[in-house]
Amino acid sequence: MHSPDNVPVRIKRLPGNDDLPLPGYATEGAAGMDVVAAEEVDLSPGARHAVATGLAMAIPHGFEVQVRPRSGLALKHGVTVANAPGTIDSDYRGELKVILVNLGTASFAIRRGDRVAQLVLAPVTRASWLEADELDATVRGEGGFGSTGGLSSLPG
Template identity: 80%
Template sequence: MSFTNPTTHEPVPVRVKRLPGNEDLPLPAYATQGAAGMDVVASEDVALSPGGRHAVATGLALAIPPGFEIQVRPRSGLALKHGVTVPNTPGTIDSDYRGELKIIMINLGDTPFVIRRGDRVAQLVLAPVVQASWLEVDHLDETERGIGGFGSTGGLSALPG
């Protein structure tokens, strides 16, 4: 399976270090050829009570190339079947971070949920980053929406046909 940078069509290497005691765990991997995210597994056992949160260890440290980030996203099956998700989704792992990758998880369900070492807990998506610079101005251009905020483009009804 080969995944490529959409600009150069070359694979984007991400250096990964297994932290001591985690040599038995798989590296993050794509489950299918068309998967956008790589499944990452827990390196610890954790019991999440309803409403409980925990930064789940993965036993990995990364060196993400400059110009990229790793986005941490929930696994849809955990969210639908158990109410367990990633509360700050997508979480961002910056290219200059070298500590252990941990996945902040929360149990929004009504029963305790146990995470076992080796369980798939989240997805990782490598994404390009564009940094901004601010250009302060006195006036902004007008748009049809204008200053309309939350809900200003309509309610829950279907889009106009």
């Protein structure tokens, strides 16, 4: 068993990507590792693309890697991870690709080596279903979307 702050993850650079950095933490307190693009893409407004990273990995059983947006890209350009957070399962061995979408109004150029997302290694808890005829009562009950309140300017 490894310490929660040091879990070894095997990573492989795919052919032609030796010049790219491995994912890395920008600061000591960073939760996510920046990952870079291995290709060049011009992302038109509204367009999506699975951006290659040139990496494959062997995530330890019991963990996943979450692919999350970079806040600067989202705020400044409207570029984000389409399925945020994306999940890379521990049994996947193919190339890591980041599904980016341009929600902005201008085309966005992605160049080889640009930081396009961040990766977070996270433990996975698996569920086992326990089928029941009845569920315990709560104050919320069956109240769905918006049932717990929201913005005061919106009708209840």
